[in-house]
Amino acid sequence: MPKKARDRSCKDNRNCFIPKLKTFQRGLGFFVMQQPIVIDDRKSDLSKEVLLHSGQDASLCFQCGKCTAGCPVAFAMDLTPNQIMRMVQLGLIDDVLNSQTIRLCAYCSTCSVRCPRNIGVADVMDSLRIMAAERNIPGTDRSRKVNIFNQAFLDTLNMFGRSHAVLVSLLFNLRSCQPFHNAKLGLKMFNNGKIKLKPDRIKGVNEVKEIFQRINRLKKGA
Amino acid sequence: MKVAYYPGCEYETNAKDYEASAKIVCKNIGVDLVEIPDWSCCGSTAAHSTDHLLAVSLAARNLALVEKIGFDTVTASCSACYQRLALAQAELAQDKKLLEQVNEITGYDYKATVKVSSILEIIAGVDEENIKAKVTKSMENFRIAPYYGCLLVRPSKVKIDDPENPTIMDRILQTTGAQVVDWSHKTECCGASLSVSNNDIVTAMVSRIIKAANAADANCIVTACALCHLNLDYYQSFVTQTKGALKETPIFYFTQILGLAMGFSKKEMGVEYNITDTAELVKKVV
Amino acid sequence: MSIENEAQENWQPNIVGFCCRWCTYAGADLAGISRMNYPPTVRVIRVPCSGRVNPQFIIRALQQGADAVFVSG
């Protein structure tokens, strides 16, 4: 078969349905077929992109697994941190960016301070989240929820210059279609006087809006 | 001593008790917290998960405001805010190009001269004798599990103490006569960034921390972070009520403990805002 | 031709290298064994130790027309 035919066009194309289908299947608990990983002369630059974003060289990882062993969220992840590092090394960009793991990472940096190779694993995760955001990958399941929350948080921040817990929760519940999510918490906090309904709008709210706009312009320019 | 103060978005809601107690305690030991005028949100996890430049710029606006009012040190009570500000400062101080770019985005002319300190560091910097002199009540009935969480001690660039066994808060708490227990989950993460989006994960993480505090025979957990406080305070109800194996463990801010020891009322310290029952224990302040 | 023009047209500096026989000179040999290419305008003088390199040698090399001197050991 000529090289072109087995080109990565499928993998490179983020609109391709196969990775999405896979995650979808996984989410539904279907059996997922795993094609062998093909390593050929087209080198991946995922490791380099991560390095550029985070200043962390994932290629140094020797897979000791200490990050996974110490990660407080590992039990909830679909791929363990060391698997993510391995996939970055091999350039399996779709598997990485569509994983739950990258957005479940709480940036507690336990992995970073214990890594024997001095890799800031948490910063690698951070850069992968950013790369997923740049590529508009919404994520599925838990990862999707984290993404919706982050977006809701930034939206209120953009609106008022400060975040507003009530609005963030409302936006999150609406956008994730769980209207009564965390209602109990809200109620308890309300009872304890820890909720303020009126958002805190700062005077320099336009300065904050400007920050968002300039960054958006920069991104588009790039 | 005057220090610029960054309250953080939860200062009137979830962290109002932290804010109040921190201000009172600091004033009492001669630290004047001056609120940054018109501060904005640090961006928190949402920003750094979305765009690196956004995260740094949002923090930089506040740092620039600190510089503008002529302060060289800023402190934040919330440790998430502390970490964001400190990380941004570390990067800006190191990378001139980034600083230029960020200044262009924020519209401020920040020179990267501000030192970011957590409120723990500010209070630990006060002479221990001064604090002891203000302590009027004994907290000896408090068996405290000091909980640092992750944001204060990691990553290495901004850590305020040893990431595995920090003692800065232990030392402050010991000045009140409280018993500070040695326990295993001092710096385990509570999962705050997931507390809205994935609360089942957070419940599991919190239950481990409560379990460890129970195992160490602590009768309360003391924290220096608004997010940890909310998480531990609220989510433990799921495990203490359903599983029964875990004891309900009241959560305090370290400033509340200091304030109670200094003789301030429980109302001033805002302990009744807690979801967990603090009344029993607060009665034991003698 | 001005220096600037010369610099633009793939100018390569003449470099005199003083290499310690125990390390860098052996390293240059290794580069040869590994067939790692570098510009032929680098020419090496073997010294018993980089400590043997008198500043006078460097000045003389520059006076005599070397564009750069490389001391390694």
Place this chain on the structure above:
Amino acid sequence: MQRIGVFICWCGSNIGGVVDVPAVAREAAKFHGVVYSAEYKYMCSEPGQEMIVSAIKEHRLTGVVVASCSPALHELTFRKNIARAGLNPYMLEMANIREQCSWVHQHEPEKATKKAVDLVRRAVAKARKLEPLFESAIPVTKRALIIGGGIAGIQAALDIADAGNEVVIIEREPTIGGKMVLLDKTFPTLDCSACISTPKMVSAAQHPNIKIYTYAEVEEVKGYIGNFSVTIKQKARSVNSKCTGCGTCWAKCPTKNIPNEFDMGMSTRKAIYIPFPQAVPNRPVIDRERCRQFVKGKCGVCKKFCPTDAIDYEQGDEFVTENVGAILAATGYDLIDWTKIYGEYGYGKYPDVITGLHFERMVNASGPTGGKILRPSDGEQPKTIVFIKCVGSRDEAKAREYCSRACCMYTAKHAHQVLEKIPGSQVVIFYIDVRCAGKAYEEFYLKTLHEGAIYTRGRVSKIYPEGDKLIVKGADTLLGRPVEVVADLVVLATAMIPSAGSADVARTVGFTVDKDGFFQEAHPKLRPVETNTGGVFLAGACQGPKDIPDTVAQASGAAAKIIGLLSHSEIAGEPTISSVNEAICSGCLACQGICPYRAIEPKEIVERLPGKQVTRVVASVNSGLCQGCGACTVACRPGALNLKGFTNEQLLSEVDALCQ
């Protein structure tokens, strides 16, 4: 005026395929001083060498330039070759037109040819300034000094002594034996460590050619290869040579409960003690920091009871000088202090987290528990034991980057011993890689696996107590899942590091250490037991982490080298060393401070000036110590020092030739 012959080698197509060799030869013929220029397919071959010999004779050559491969390869060959023709072997200069020309510029043949011409011009320029050099004869003292009385030192001492040379062993502990006598059984054969090492200790002690100083340290080393003078500090033992080792003193000593270092603090000893019953020499030492006589000024119990009047409270440190021809450093290793580094493992807070050496003592029948594996916290027998490998090794962030080499095997051995001694026990071994390269090693590992040890691929991130158990949080990277083990005992395989004080030994004796503090061998492959300092050799774990078989092999290797050196009554000294022009030396001795080999000393000379005699100080180079680095020549302001074979004049003419 020199008559120089230039010989350009094709090296088959290695050089000839890139460089236009005949053109280089034609150019070379034009250089000043060159009277003959030739080329040949293989200069180093028999006919090539013959060609040089006959050209020297025919053209009455006084100097030879060979342009071929690196001098590292064939300089010696061609030196011998021109010596056959009657020339001084140092009248040779080589131009490296293979490694540093044809092999690195193979795509630019024209430029390569030009460079080859330049390199030959340089060689000719140097050759014009060459002078005959003569090797000096250095006498050899046929004795050897060994620093460190562990298994490496003992093995080497026995080998050297058996060859008929005298050996002096210096050991800083009160007994020889080192780390090996601490161990229980040795992998992969499981023979008893003490049973095979204590007889060697006795043989060394009884050998007529071996003299042992225990409780002693090297104070100062002077001299050079063949002629070292070593000052030894014999620390005050407070027990003199009348002692018979009867044991009355330590039985009667009232100061008890001092943690015994030999048992890693798991047992106690008295203030006067021998480290263990088989100690060599069987003579106690008083721990002056704990002895009541020294701390409080009154006690005297041991002195009162000693039947031979061997106790001497007044004894001071003594200094002894030994003259030797060779020195062997065999200072061994220590285990890294993990309690300062690994907060995630509890900073040493949890008593049931121990090191492999603690485990060795515990499992040893003569150890503190009589061979029983017990939890230090409560003395109970553990059921689930976790072993963690690479603690401090392969961790550049917290400790050391290197692999400590022996841990995989001793951990497998420990696992085997647990499974053998504790019925129904469970062993979990956390590893990153299982490295069992050695004869019968892999087989041993497989046996341990078969016996039921659970090898889990992942590094442990945290240990914390829960009740009386320890929770070990690791990972199984093969399954991609975190793992938690509820353990009774955790054994850490901690990194081997150079033994404490080894840097001082290196400084005192005068050789280099590597980035990790291990002693630097002269060449990692071809000169593994020598240092860069002549006459100083290495053996065992002081050179890098090693297990017992490798240590003993290296010790015998070093012994063979030393025997070789001591078999000569004289050795040839390298002639490319510094020399002083006393006439212009100002005696400032700036060179003395800069010499890394301590080869320069002041010397008084008497000069006759008109009408009077003047005594003044000049620098003098010790030809045995000088290693020919030439640093002194740069420090010398009057230019009185020059390095033979690399003189200022030669190097300047090389610079000139290259810059033409």
